[in-house]
Amino acid sequence: MTHLAAGLPGIVYHLQDVVKSYNGRRVLAIDSLEIRQGEVFALVGPSGAGKSTLLRLLNFLESPSSGSLAFHGQEFSNGLETPLEMRRRVTMVFQRPMLLNRSVWENVAFGLKLRGQRQRDVDIQAALDQVGLSSLARQRARTLSGGEAQRVALARALVLRPEVLLMDEPTANLDPHNIGIIEEIAARLNREQGVTLVLVTHNIFQARRLAARVGFMLDGKLIETAAADKFFESPEDARTAAFVKGDMVY
Amino acid sequence: MLSSLVEIVILSLQVSGIALLFSTLIGIPLGAIMGLNRFTGRKVVIALLYTGMGFPPVVIGLLVYLLLSRSGPLGALPWPWVPNLFTPGAMILAQTIIAFPLVAGFTMAAVMGVDPQLRQQVISLGATARQTAAVVLVEARVGVMVSIIAGFGGIISEVGAVMLVGGNIEGSTRVLTTAIVLETRKGNFDLALALGGVLLALSFIANLSMLRLQGKAFDE
Numbered sequence: 001m002t003h004l005a006a007g008l009p010g011i012v013y014h015l016q017d018v019v020k021s022y023n024g025r026r027v028l029a030i031d032s033l034e035i036r037q038g039e040v041f042a043l044v045g046p047s048g049a050g051k052s053t054l055l056r057l058l059n060f061l062e063s064p065s066s067g068s069l070a071f072h073g074q075e076f077s078n079g080l081e082t083p084l085e086m087r088r089r090v091t092m093v094f095q096r097p098m099l100l101n102r103s104v105w106e107n108v109a110f111g112l113k114l115r116g117q118r119q120r121d122v123d124i125q126a127a128l129d130q131v132g133l134s135s136l137a138r139q140r141a142r143t144l145s146g147g148e149a150q151r152v153a154l155a156r157a158l159v160l161r162p163e164v165l166l167m168d169e170p171t172a173n174l175d176p177h178n179i180g181i182i183e184e185i186a187a188r189l190n191r192e193q194g195v196t197l198v199l200v201t202h203n204i205f206q207a208r209r210l211a212a213r214v215g216f217m218l219d220g221k222l223i224e225t226a227a228a229d230k231f232f233e234s235p236e237d238a239r240t241a242a243f244v245k246g247d248m249v250y
Numbered sequence: 251m252l253s254s255l256v257e258i259v260i261l262s263l264q265v266s267g268i269a270l271l272f273s274t275l276i277g278i279p280l281g282a283i284m285g286l287n288r289f290t291g292r293k294v295v296i297a298l299l300y301t302g303m304g305f306p307p308v309v310i311g312l313l314v315y316l317l318l319s320r321s322g323p324l325g326a327l328p329w330p331w332v333p334n335l336f337t338p339g340a341m342i343l344a345q346t347i348i349a350f351p352l353v354a355g356f357t358m359a360a361v362m363g364v365d366p367q368l369r370q371q372v373i374s375l376g377a378t379a380r381q382t383a384a385v386v387l388v389e390a391r392v393g394v395m396v397s398i399i400a401g402f403g404g405i406i407s408e409v410g411a412v413m414l415v416g417g418n419i420e421g422s423t424r425v426l427t428t429a430i431v432l433e434t435r436k437g438n439f440d441l442a443l444a445l446g447g448v449l450l451a452l453s454f455i456a457n458l459s460m461l462r463l464q465g466k467a468f469d470e
Binding site for chain 2: 059
């Protein structure tokens, strides 16, 4: 673990020349990216652009093949193990939530149990209330609909009070009602608790609704990042402009 | 007659039960490690494990016999935990070697069958490596239980190894399978069949108990 002198206040993640390869095939190459404390940053782009890979790096599930990834100025790369207490400040809601074969309540309590925090029933209840699933607390999680399961996944993440919440296509294949609930909770988390949100989405309308800053990825590269207004109204790169316009970009 | 039958049944359960306990203690962690990790030489270990799953018990009996015999590498050692030939300890050792590859192999398959996404999501929620392995094992519990049942089935009905290393000594190392062989050779087919029935019943009751221990998982 290296302490970067450039660990600037307000910068949660700093990535420099980050490359991720699998079996010699380069799937991600980020020249430079900063994610700021308390912002909602959306990553958009077509399938296979490397968005989810980038999110896995930010969640410390994988380490970069080369380059530097710093979290609050502390660098984790070259296969260095991320300290547990650091990992636990970040959590992710995945596109396909995998719930444990237990009750909804136990699923929401799971992350707390991992941390040895067993006396947090009030928080679990509050998280279930927030996602509107209190009435299903005793139901087995695997009997839930897709939208309900994703709301459980969100509840089990937010009960941990993460500093950073990563969301990988959290509303893909969901109905408008569930999309609305999840977006509202995400926005409230950011607004009221200052949680930094990094959202990967195919849906540029969702990015527009939620994000303060947006990045466009293509072929593993970050083509452009800009404040949401600028990104959608006057993007600099022609490929970003085409994507925003709805043209086929791949 | 009845008391010697009870003695045989108790010894059979003791030997196979203790061997199963050791096999489970070795096999489940080994299977979990093999299923969850990728490392150089993993394929070789898996190939060895699969070979172990199909290894003829009588050959394992022979190897244990040679290991524990006076001129064997372990037989001359004064260590108290090395069992002597023709004792229940030697039979437990042989049966453990027979059963642990079965437990490990089936556990590995069960662990590998758990969606890798679940593992990632558990890690993302802040699990340590040990916590992640425990969660995956719990999720794979049907398969893990099958691995234990397979291990038990492999040893309770096994005759070659226990005959070789136990010697079928009355009142000391005679178990159900070796008693069946003896009674068949003596022409006491009725008794041999009755012992076979007891063996089948024991196996059935043991498997049923394990399923009950597992609770509702099989119904889900």
